[in-house]
Amino acid sequence: MRDSLQALLGRTKEIRLPIATKLVLSFLVIVAFISTIYMVVGVQLISNRIVSEAQDKVRHDLNAARELYLSDLERINSAVRITAERFFLRESLLSGDLEQAYHELRRVRKQEGLDVLTLTDDKGNVILRTSYIDHIGDDQSGDELIKAVLEGHEPIASTILVSGDDLEQESPLLAKKAYFSFIDTPLAREREETEETAGMMLKAASPVFDDQNNLIGILYGGTLINRNFDIVDKVKETVYEEVQYEGKDIGTATIFQDDVRISTNVKNEDGSRALGTRVTEEVYNQVVNEGEPWIGRAYVVNDWYITAYEPIRDVANKIIGILYVGVLEEKYNDIQQGMILTFFAITIAGALVSLIVSYFIAQRILVPIFKLVDASKAVADGDLDAKVEISTNDELADLADSFNAMAQALKKRDEQLKEFTTQKIMASERLALIGQLSANVAHELNNPLTGIVTFSHLMLENTDCDDPKKKSLEKIVRQATRCRDIIRGLLDFSRQRKPDKVLSNINTVMDQCLSFVENQALFLNIEIIKDFQEDLPMIVIDPSQIERVIMNLIINAAEAMDGNGKLTLATRHCPTPYCIELQFTDTGQGISGENIEKIFDPFFTTKDVGHGTGLGLAISYGVVKAHKGIISVESEVGKGTTFTVKLPINAPDEVPENGRTIQNISN
Secondary structure, X not given: OHHHHHHHHHHHHOOOOOHHHHHHHHHHHHHHHHHHHHHHHHHHHHHHHHHHHHHHHHHHHHHHHHHHHHHHXXXXXXXXXXXXXXXXXXHHHXXXXXXXXXXXXXXXXXXXXXXXXXXXXXXXXXXXXXXXXXXXXXXXXXXXXXXXXXXXXXXXXXXXXXXXXXXXXXXXXXXXXXXXXXXXXXXXXXXXXXXXXXXXXXXXXXXXEOOOOOEEEEEXXXXXXXXXXXXXXXXXXXXXXXXXXOOEEOEXXXXXXXXXXXXXXXXXXXXXXXXOOEOEHHHHHHHHHOOOOEEEEEEEOOEEEEEEEEEEEOOOOOEEEEEEEEEEHHHHHXXXXXXXXXXXXXXXXXXXXXXXXXXXXXXXXXXXXXXXHHHHHHHHOOOOOOOOOOOOOOHHHHHHXXXXXXXXXXXXXXXXXXXXXXXHHHHHHHHHHHHHHHHHHHHHHHHHHHHHHHHHHXXXXXXXXXXXXXXXXXXXXXXXXXHHHHXXXXXXXXXXXOOOOEEEOXXXXXXXXXXXXXXOHHHOEEEEEEEEOOOOOOEEEXXXXXXXXXXXXXXXXXXXXXXXXXXXXXXXXXXOOOEEXXXXXXXXXXXXXXXXXXXXXXXXXXXXXXXXXXXXXXXXHHHHHHOOOEEEEEXXXXXXXXXXXXXXXXXXXXOOOOOEEEEEEEO
């Protein structure tokens, strides 16, 4: 009783959530997460659909605006062409009496709403100007439309740019109407110019023929677009029906001359037309510089619109302006926000319903879970005999059976692990003892072997060539020297010391190693190629140990080629990782797949008996690893082998667990 009371008091001191609460909260989180995903995805899909519909709409609106624009141009073309074919004009030109022609052309100009209606002779010299009667005689043959009519004798119409001087000749009022002083506009491109004097005109020209179909003159006329709002207002009235949203026009249209608004119903904040403002640099680059339409979101003067832009081209197909339509983005943003609020409300309602349902579900699974928790704690405390008894005949019962099976498997695994660990510890102790014993034996054998080698050499030198004992002495010398090499290699392998590092030039170390071996007989028929990077940084290494690695790899390469082939030595700087890379590439016989995995193991060698101890690469591997580096090998049987050593310029604190890489290309 006392123990139960203390346990109860201990539990009350802890602040924790009941499992039922956690389950309810988990269900709630899942429902909220999924609902949020549905909300985000749904809103995104619908928003994209809304934007897509808006873009399709402005694309169709742009088509309508283009038709209205071209219809106005065609109207001007028809008026000029029909007038040029009338009898009175032909008679006036032939008789030289232009009085009647002046009055009739002036009537046509006013009737058709033209700003310009001018008559030239067959050379392009102006002989009658209805907009500026006293100003005649100027040569218009350089005008692109007049030039085309002079050459082709066919009517032609197009949008063209008219210079300020030419407008001044047609009418000073037109020159004044075309003039714009640029207004600073957010996101517009930078321009050195601050004003525009040229004008954009819808212009048509038509030839005048006599009875024999000879060209006797040219009639041209047009309407200046600058500060002429007929087209843009017609687009607004026809396409957008003057609809407003939150006090703003939902649809707008604009004609740009280059990047300047010369005709628009886009409004400034004060309600005036935004003439002289400019298009954004992003839109300008795509429409004017690249000649591609723009369909998408764009900033227009002081608000965001879903817009459509397309280039306006002159008679020479040069882009001289932009035609624009756009719908206010604010309306679509408000629709999107309303949808988000609706989805949010649905999500909250769904979460509340899920909370209630999940509470009742949690109560049903609470008791079996408590049993599983108690059994889990028992297993965690080391009681692997713990079992769970659940008879709900559902997934919890299956979970209990799995738990019981897991506990038994853990118990069996624990016993096996203990036995395996004991065996490994004993094996490690034996290996350590054998290693120490091998080092001691090698040390003890080294001195007597040195004596045997020395004295056998002396005996061999004092023996005559025809002495029958000479061959036996040579065998003794050869085998004793081999034993000494094995002992020395074993001592070197067992006594690898910590590197004594200094700042060194790796190219210098490589050159020194080459100088030791290049005059040996083994290297006489080997072509040595040096590919050293000249500007290598200094590296922190133990030169003597690295020299030993380099010597081992060079000699191994020479022996692999049987003293005949090509050996390429390369150094380079690797910025990532920050290291120096050494490469040793030979054209030898290569290494087979079954041997390449063992080449760094101690005492493994493929050389004939008496020609190697199998410790060279093992020692090299240890030296490179002590320098925090990596040694790797790639080999292809019959073609050669490449050893690569990577040494960090400043060694890191940790050594790679596996300091070698092996790649066998083919057998």
